Amino acid sequence: MLGNSCLGRINEKISGGHLPQSSIQIMSDNLPLNALRAFEAAARHKSFKAAAEELFVTPAAISQQIKSLEETLDVKLFHRQSRQITLTRAGTRGLAKVTEGFNCLTEAVQAMRSEDDDSTLTVWSSPSFAAKWLVPRLAEFTQANPGIDLDISADRSLIDSGATDSLHIEKFKHGLIDVAIRFGQGDYAELKVDKLFEVSAIPLCSPRLLTGEHPLNTPDDLRHQTLLHDATPYEGRPSWDKWLEAAGVEGIDAEHGISFNSVSMALAAAVDGQGVVYTLDALANDDIEAGRLVAPFDLRLPLDHAYYMITLAKHADKPKVARFCEWLLEQAHISSEHTN
Numbered sequence: 603m604l605g606n607s608c609l610g611r612i613n614e615k616i617s618g619g620h621l622p623q624s625s626i627q628i629m630s631d632n633l634p635l636n637a638l639r640a641f642e643a644a645a646r647h648k649s650f651k652a653a654a655e656e657l658f659v660t661p662a663a664i665s666q667q668i669k670s671l672e673e674t675l676d677v678k679l680f681h682r683q684s685r686q687i688t689l690t691r692a693g694t695r696g697l698a699k700v701t702e703g704f705n706c707l708t709e710a711v712q713a714m715r716s717e718d719d720d721s722t723l724t725v726w727s728s729p730s731f732a733a734k735w736l737v738p739r740l741a742e743f744t745q746a747n748p749g750i751d752l753d754i755s756a757d758r759s760l761i762d763s764g765a766t767d768s769l770h771i772e773k774f775k776h777g778l779i780d781v782a783i784r785f786g787q788g789d790y791a792e793l794k795v796d797k798l799f800e801v802s803a804i805p806l807c808s809p810r811l812l813t814g815e816h817p818l819n820t821p822d823d824l825r826h827q828t829l830l831h832d833a834t835p836y837e838g839r840p841s842w843d844k845w846l847e848a849a850g851v852e853g854i855d856a857e858h859g860i861s862f863n864s865v866s867m868a869l870a871a872a873v874d875g876q877g878v879v880y881t882l883d884a885l886a887n888d889d890i891e892a893g894r895l896v897a898p899f900d901l902r903l904p905l906d907h908a909y910y911m912i913t914l915a916k917h918a919d920k921p922k923v924a925r926f927c928e929w930l931l932e933q934a935h936i937s938s939e940h941t942n
Contacts, residue, residue: 640667732756774914798934803840804902818898828877829859838907
């Protein structure tokens with residue numbers, strides 16, 4: 603936990619040992635967690651906007667939280683340029699310990715939430731994969747395995763984003779994670795990694811957009827439609843510009859349209875007929891099979907990243923872990939067959 607000893611180290615790191623005593627007292631008595639979280643996210647992303655997307659607030663709110671933290675500490679944490687931000691020396695000194703502190707809090711919360719019971723299986727996943735792929739299939743597993751209780755954690759901080767690694771082996775060793783599902787390149791040091799399935803990106807829309815005043819017959823017809831973007835900050839995210847280039851379409855602004863910081867919202871807008879979304883085929887399988895979404899064009903682009911199942915090697919043979927992993931691989935195989 604972030605006790606006084608940890609606070610002292612954070613204070614010393616941020617201020618180089620010159621933080622006023624009054625600020626230390628403020629930190630100890632009323633730790634500004636929201637402001638520290640804003641600082642950590644902005645420093646990690648090197649962007650107020652990206653930090654705001656992760657924390658589901660506005661960039662202005664992030665800026666205000668950091669300003670408040672700087673006033674509390676009486677230390678400048680960022681150099682602010684017109685198009686970018688960079689850490690000051692003080693900000694750099696404090697970042698590692700602030701990140702460590704939040705990692706400690708996350709682990710503490712997970713430990714408190716987890717029952718001291720070998721029947722509970724803890725699964726970590728990104729929110730989009732959990733909502734659009736994993737959760738709709740869980741009923742089959744729970745019905746077949748009534749003796750296994752599932753604890754599903756879906757959090758934006760669990761997404762591979764090129765930032766500080768949130769999937770450290772210690773989380774597995776301490777029992778905070780039994781199985782993790784990640785969209786990435788499969789390079790997770792010291793962990794057992796199995797590929798679930800490869801992924802392609804494809805434009806999707808409501809069947810209603812195939813008819814009407816400007817029906818989608820060719821890729822060039824996209825100029826009459828709104829482009830929907832999944833702006834979730836993760837590695838390997840597909841973007842409209844690459845697809846338009848591959849389709850030989852010119853004169854369409856690939857950045858134009860509506861951006862969402864959740865693929866679930868982007869898919870919901872597409873189902874509602876608000877435009878055409880470009881997204882991972884695996885996340886849209888259920889909508890496609892139900893007829894809520896269709897692929898107006900055949901062109902799909904394979905991605906370098908894939909979905910992986912990660913476990914601790916020495917725990918892979920535990921009955922609850924082995925059973926869930928076996929079921930997960932079966933579901934992935936079925937999903938891949940439907941996608942192809």
